Amino acid sequence: MQMNTIKKIAVVGSGAMGSQIAMVCALGGYSVVLYDIESKSLDKAKQSLQGHMNRRIQKGRVREEEVSEAFSNILFTEDLDELKDVDFVIEAIVEKLEVKRELFKRLDEITPKHAILATNSSTIVSSKLADATNRPEKVCNVHFFNPVLVMELVEIVSGSHTSEETAQIAVEVVKSIQKIPVLLKKEISGFVANRILAKLMDEAVFLLENGYASHEEIDLVCTKALNHPIGPFALMDLTGIDVNYFVRMQRYEESGNEADMPAKIVQEKVRKGELGRKTGKGFYTYEQSSVEV
Template sequence: MGHQIAMLSALGGFETVLQDVQEPALKKAEEKLHGILDKWVGKGRLSDDQKAAAFSRLQFTTDIGAAANADLIIEAVVEKLDVKKEVFSKLEAIAPEHAIFATNSSTIVNSLLADVTNRPDKFVNMHFFFPPLVMDCVEVVMSDTTSEETAQIAMDVCKQMNRTAVLLKKEISGFVANRILGALQREAVYLYENGIADFKDIDIICRKALNHPIGPFELMDLSGIDVGYFVMQQRYKETGNPEDKPFACIEEKVKQGHLGRKTGKGWYDYSGEGVKR
């Protein structure tokens, strides 16, 4: 998520810094971005000069101190509340007072993070969808303390990035898209765990009968099964509702390290060419 959001920013004309704690992750991110933009150039979506200009505006660093010169910081770390709080606590000590803090969290509302900073009025959700360089939507979410100015700047930045932003003026865990997707996923897993249908057949029905581009189990593999697992864990912590607990089959996948496309195996096997269904 982070490297593609950074490239959206660079393509939008912003001087951008992509920071990660691991140098190999930055190298991999740079390689992936070159691969994506090379394909765009090959298809005529982007010129060589535009690609070069975007990369000239994008820096890669392991130094979180780069935040000292930032006007807007978008966090895209693992979907765990304590990790995000630790990151923003560090950023609070580094970033200038005027800087806006945005979390790309797909579930965690910004009011749960703002208390580790002194700028709750400058805190907002900017939820990009995966993969950001393809998906044309951003959920911008305000808390009770997010200022109108902060929300408007976030909306303007999305526009500059050539992304359609939708403003939600009231917080709710999961926002809009993931609450709807979550309901679909819960029913799909219920049908699978109760032996009503195999996960492959459920995906087929969703694709063929409902005209979904991919089925719910394919989507879990694409997004990362661990990401969904962490989201369910966080939701359960917030609500205490047993229905929000991670599903047994999802927990099993995480324990096995079968996290989807990124590990080569999830619900489907990606170790060979294509998807083995």
Template sequence: MGSGVMGSQIGLVAALAGFDVHIYDVKQEPFDKAQQELLKRLDRRVEKGKLTKADKDAAWERITWTTSLDEAVGQTDYVIEAVVENVDIKRSLFEQIDGLAPAHAILATNSSTIVSSKIADATNRADKVCNFHFFNPALVMEMVEVVKGPHTSQETADLSMELAGALGKTPILLKKEISGFIANRILGKLMNEALYLYENDYATAEEIDLACTKALNHPIGPFALIDLTGLDIHYHVRKQRFEESGDESDRPARIIEEKVNKGELGRKTGKGFYSYT
């Protein structure tokens, strides 16, 4: 559900693993951009010998792009929602899906900020609702976090772990909910410190990134990572967490808010903490 960067890549991950996939969005326009990006990534894999052209074509044939919610979920076994980080929008969507998807279907959210207990009661199958969290870029990153809310059945958790393995991912199971889960909570502490050092003029974004990549051996620095995932995503995640906790330390950093207001969202707009031409 959702044909943005995460939704479209999750769909392709499933198609490459042999599953029939529907990628849904409310309108046709986002499909063109998503398809171009996915085909570019697939062609790159073929050029590097990581994928045969036959396998690429077969995976592409398994994907149906649709603006019909009924077509998307009417015969599905597992739904993965990857729409905007807004709990009201997610609840409305899950309520609609619940009325259309088969009774056995699991309804999962890819959100790492909004735990599924905030969504599950919008459905009549709370035991079949969980978080199923991929990392960006979903085609590359190996980890999936499966989160068992107080409403989630053990069967749903077990099937979700099994599916993650079938998709070629390495899953971990959180036995109870916590906003941000494991990886992003740890990463969030590093992000906070990086932003503090930057806003207080201790060093530039480039220098802080170099400290992380060259001294800590991280594959990418925190500012390059925010640019990659999108400053708007970072902003909305922190805003949601602040609204939940009321803790000032959870509030989006001033520099993030300024850049989002200027439309500097990272790679997707050509400028964030770095410029992309």
């Protein structure tokens, strides 16, 4: 299989990550299928993307004609059979292993035998999904960062099951959509960025829960003293506090180590439904749930 055979990309899951992955692929000239099980999610994705792209047009970051062409390249669908002729799949659904395994089993049945099946997860390594398919050599992680329209880096992880051809095609696809790929040649949960970020998050939560400083003050220190573009609590609100929760639960289920469980304050936020920007409240309160990019 050659890079030039990749013409059609499917993205499964139309949340903030999936919808923006679909858009950057469409802007890169690919024919894109954005699939979700719920029409409401697809409608919300289309509306959100239109808002994001309108703002980018106004700021001169992209031309109106480019955006119009990109939207014409995206098929928003609830019909999984629309994936029957795709060349590359990027899964971006909930961080639950069994749900992903069931999806990869279905994708293996529906998509052409040459299609690469990638997961956007940075927690669930692709070796946990590959054996749900009959093409383990074509399974890998392709991890984008939120917000996808802005963040340049993409982590690609090649497991022991992943062929060198698959890894190299993934690298070339990422380059073709104007992103910067980093290829990890063996698996480790969290990859590079999130392993480093997790240590920062743990310390930030420790300082908050033990009353050393408020979440606003901790974020201020990170942005003004460490020169981070965003503080850890604002970042959790941006990516979704529930995402942090599911990631930590997955890690705990794998290790059995109590220290890997979500922080108490994160568990409390999830129970209350205070998931960050998408719900209008997390560590901070927001007037609107959309994130300007």
